[in-house]
Amino acid sequence: MPFTVHGLPVSQGIAIGHVHLISHALLEVNHYHVAPRHIEDELARLDEAVATVQGELVGLKAVTTSGQAHSEVGAFVDLQLMMLADPMLVDAARQLVESRRCNAEWALVQQMEHLVEQFRQIEDPYLRERQADVVQVIERLVKVLLGHPGHLPPKRRDGLGTIVVAHDLSPADTIGFRDHNIAGFVTDVGGPTSHTAIVARSLKIPAVVGLHHVRDLLEDDELVIVDGTRGVIIVAPGDEIIEEYRLRRSELEIERSKLNRLRDTRATTLDGESINLMANIEGPKDLPAVKSANADGIGLYRTEFLFIGRDNLPDEDEQYEAYRAVVKAMPSKPVTIRTFDVGNDKALNGVHSRMEPNPALGLRAVRYSLSEPKMFLTQLRALLRASAHGKLQIMVPMLAHAQEIDQCLALIEKAKAELRAEKLKFDEGVQIGGMIEVPAAALSLGMFIRRLAFLSIGTNDLIQYTLAIDRSDEAVVHLYDPLHPAVLKLIAGTIATGARYGLPVSVCGEMAGDLAYTELLLGMGLRNFSMHPGNILEIKQQILRADLGELAPKVQRILKMDEPARIREAVERLVA
Numbered sequence: 001m002p003f004t005v006h007g008l009p010v011s012q013g014i015a016i017g018h019v020h021l022i023s024h025a026l027l028e029v030n031h032y033h034v035a036p037r038h039i040e041d042e043l044a045r046l047d048e049a050v051a052t053v054q055g056e057l058v059g060l061k062a063v064t065t066s067g068q069a070h071s072e073v074g075a076f077v078d079l080q081l082m083m084l085a086d087p088m089l090v091d092a093a094r095q096l097v098e099s100r101r102c103n104a105e106w107a108l109v110q111q112m113e114h115l116v117e118q119f120r121q122i123e124d125p126y127l128r129e130r131q132a133d134v135v136q137v138i139e140r141l142v143k144v145l146l147g148h149p150g151h152l153p154p155k156r157r158d159g160l161g162t163i164v165v166a167h168d169l170s171p172a173d174t175i176g177f178r179d180h181n182i183a184g185f186v187t188d189v190g191g192p193t194s195h196t197a198i199v200a201r202s203l204k205i206p207a208v209v210g211l212h213h214v215r216d217l218l219e220d221d222e223l224v225i226v227d228g229t230r231g232v233i234i235v236a237p238g239d240e241i242i243e244e245y246r247l248r249r250s251e252l253e254i255e256r257s258k259l260n261r262l263r264d265t266r267a268t269t270l271d272g273e274s275i276n277l278m279a280n281i282e283g284p285k286d287l288p289a290v291k292s293a294n295a296d297g298i299g300l301y302r303t304e305f306l307f308i309g310r311d312n313l314p315d316e317d318e319q320y321e322a323y324r325a326v327v328k329a330m331p332s333k334p335v336t337i338r339t340f341d342v343g344n345d346k347a348l349n350g351v352h353s354r355m356e357p358n359p360a361l362g363l364r365a366v367r368y369s370l371s372e373p374k375m376f377l378t379q380l381r382a383l384l385r386a387s388a389h390g391k392l393q394i395m396v397p398m399l400a401h402a403q404e405i406d407q408c409l410a411l412i413e414k415a416k417a418e419l420r421a422e423k424l425k426f427d428e429g430v431q432i433g434g435m436i437e438v439p440a441a442a443l444s445l446g447m448f449i450r451r452l453a454f455l456s457i458g459t460n461d462l463i464q465y466t467l468a469i470d471r472s473d474e475a476v477v478h479l480y481d482p483l484h485p486a487v488l489k490l491i492a493g494t495i496a497t498g499a500r501y502g503l504p505v506s507v508c509g510e511m512a513g514d515l516a517y518t519e520l521l522l523g524m525g526l527r528n529f530s531m532h533p534g535n536i537l538e539i540k541q542q543i544l545r546a547d548l549g550e551l552a553p554k555v556q557r558i559l560k561m562d563e564p565a566r567i568r569e570a571v572e573r574l575v576a
């Protein structure tokens with residue numbers, strides 16, 4: 001009997017294949033006593049396992065650096081290698097073997113539980129998630145100790161792929177599978193930012209995660225369909241269902257190849273209005289994706305990723321190199337670089353260790369930059385120096401007060417004066433813009449328009465602050481609503497005011513890359529979208545079918561509505 005199981009869709013597409021169950025080695029660990037005369041042997045067994053896993057990871061690392069896998073995967077492998085070398089992990093387990101006279105795998109699991117508990121108490125969600133790396137490294141060690149054969153699936157000859165079903169997958173696991181005709185990933189745990197999700201997306205393999213006890217429901221070799229777009233798996237499907245999904249899969253493939261043909265087409269609406277589609281990036285590593293989508297520029301470079309997760313901050317030269325690399329890769333296209341937005345969920349090592357009562361409302365973004373003028377000045381100097389190489393624009397996040405802009409502008413002038421004195425080149429006319437992310441800013445645009453050259457609406461934060469919902473708090477995620485009438489009024493008001501005063505306005509929050517809102521934003525008058533580069537071609541396709549003359553009056557009517565269900569229905573009807 002066919003049945004379906006629902007989870008979270010984290011990597012789009014459809015896969016049809018046979019189940020390959022990955023065992024959960026950690027559940028198989030027994031505890032036994034080791035006689036004192038065998039302790040040395042037990043420690044040697046542990047050391048050997050560590051050396052084996054180190055070798056495996058170094059091998060995987062070589063694959064990632066040879067360009068056969070995504071660079072993010074390489075970073076995960078590095079992190080796991082670091083953990084393996086950390087005394088908190090292996091040395092602590094060695095001590096347990098000695099003091100409790102226990103077997104090595106049991107000692108490792110004890111130490112893992114202790115570390116995971118410590119990670120759980122970390123406030124920062126990114127660091128908290130790293131507990132998964134600890135578990136994955138220990139699981140690898142335990143598998144070696146238990147003498148498990150490698151868990152690579154057999155290569156199939158029937159043309160169908162393999163659906164890997166696991167409790168969780170480490171990035172290293174996923175690279176190991178690369179030559180094994182893996183069609184899909186299915187896991188018990190995980191969310192949109194889990195490793196499996198990130199890696200599956202980068203390898204373009206459909207994946208559904210967060211299916212709880214799915215491993216208990218499936219048998220090895222069973223036929224399943226993974227619908228990574230809807231977040232469903234269909235177990236033991238009949239011939240008709242398989243045929244239907246085959247058809248949908250080929251339609252999706254045709255869609256995808258058609259999209260690539262739009263790469264060099266200008267995003268122009270049916271009534272001839274040209275729209276700029278720009279990319280959001282976190283650093284030079286994202287440039288290949290920007291190139292393959294042929295973005296019209298960089299609308300948001302989140303520079304904080306250069307600062308977070310490290311002990312020593314990048315100096316002026318390191319920053320200059322990173323900014324220059326991006327500017328030079330985008331000749332004659334605008335590159336909007338945002339000054340670092342740390343704080344809240346993007347903490348700097350050691351800086352936000354004090355317990356802030358409410359980090360989202362605390363010292364973050366421009367507030368943090370202005371509280372560390374030396375560090376801010378270093379970034380401004382690096383940005384200005386990079387401006388000598390192309391069309392660089394500087395953007396300041398989370399502004400709410402006129403004096404914040406004035407202080408930023410004064411620091412930029414100071415940086416310029418220093419560079420002039422040092423005879424270092426920069427673009428004298430570099431444009432300075434600000435992000436509209438706080439309702440107070442969206443409601444007092446005059447003071448921004450008088451001081452700045454462009455605005456960009458950060459809808460992620462604008463929604464968070466308008467609705468008083470911490471965007472990193474799962475408990476209130478259901479209240480995060482881009483279509484709330486208050487949010488729509490603030491976005492539309494900002495776009496309209498910018499147009500009235502001739503100031504360019506873009507949207508660079510997630511809404512810009514979401515097909516559900518393209519017509520709505522176009523109808524509000526938005527002409528500059530900035531999004532994850534992977535979304536650009538899909539959004540372009542939607543724009544090519546849109547007619548602004550038709551959309552504008554419909555959107556004006558939506559903006560007068562204040563009943564959420566009616567707004568939602570009307571926005572859905574806008575989609576061509």
Ligand code: PEP
Nearest residue numbers: 458459460461508509510
């Ligand atoms: C936003 O808030 O919409 C935005 C683009 O900035 P970030 O997501 O980096 O806070």
Ligand code: MG
Nearest residue numbers: 437458460461
């Ligand atoms: Mg923001």
